[in-house]
Amino acid sequence: MKLTLFADGGARGNPGPAAGGAVLLDEGGSVVAELGRFLGKATNNVAEYTGLIIGLEEALRRGADAVDVRMDSLLVVQQLKGVWKIRHSGLKPLAQRAQDLLAQFRGWSIEHVPRDGNALADAQVNRAIDDALDAAGP
Numbered sequence: 001m002k003l004t005l006f007a008d009g010g011a012r013g014n015p016g017p018a019a020g021g022a023v024l025l026d027e028g029g030s031v032v033a034e035l036g037r038f039l040g041k042a043t044n045n046v047a048e049y050t051g052l053i054i055g056l057e058e059a060l061r062r063g064a065d066a067v068d069v070r071m072d073s074l075l076v077v078q079q080l081k082g083v084w085k086i087r088h089s090g091l092k093p094l095a096q097r098a099q100d101l102l103a104q105f106r107g108w109s110i111e112h113v114p115r116d117g118n119a120l121a122d123a124q125v126n127r128a129i130d131d132a133l134d135a136a137g138p
Contacts, residue, residue, distance in 0.1 A: 002027055002066040002107075005055040008121035009047025009073070010129070017133060018042035021124025022055030024062070031120070033058050036128030048073040049094035051121060056101035066107040072118040077110050 004025040011018035018041065024033040035054050039047060052071065059067050071077055078084040079095055080102070086095050102108050115122070 001062075001064050002068065003032065003059050003062070003064040004029075004068045004070065005052075005059055006070045006113075006118055006121040007048070007051040007055045008071065008118050008125050009044060009049065009051040010122070010125045011042055011044045011047050012129060013041075015041050015043045017129050018044070018047040019125045019128035019132070020047050020050030020052070020054055021121045021126075021128060022051050022058065023120040023124060024055060024059055024064075032062065034120075034124055036124040036131075038128045038132035043090075045073070045075060045088070045091055046094065047125070048076045049091060049098060051125065052076060052098050053094065053101065055121075056098065060101065060104055065105060067102075067105050067109075069108065069110040070113045070118065071110070072113055072115045072122075074112050077112040080110055 006023045009020040018039045020037050022035045
């Protein structure tokens, strides 16, 4: 089974309150999972990698053997394609985790999409941040 993963991350402040989000679609384009994970204070790039990781974990949990990843983070896409080096030490373990997860698929691809093409995953990011901040109260 092949799934399409839209992954995103964001931080309000950078660093600031952050979350990763992911949406998985089946081959017919129907949503099969929506995920968001609040991270506390983190950077945008950490949040982007987190969105990817939680989406890949869920795709594997659902039995996918192939995944097409779509992200609006050019940094993450280019790093995972091996075009750009991973210089920031805090991103190296996240990139390694993503690579380890991708290696478990029979096939995978990753593409950069414009921000407006990633609205589903972006909504999960904002929902996770809003829910966490609302729960924390004033």
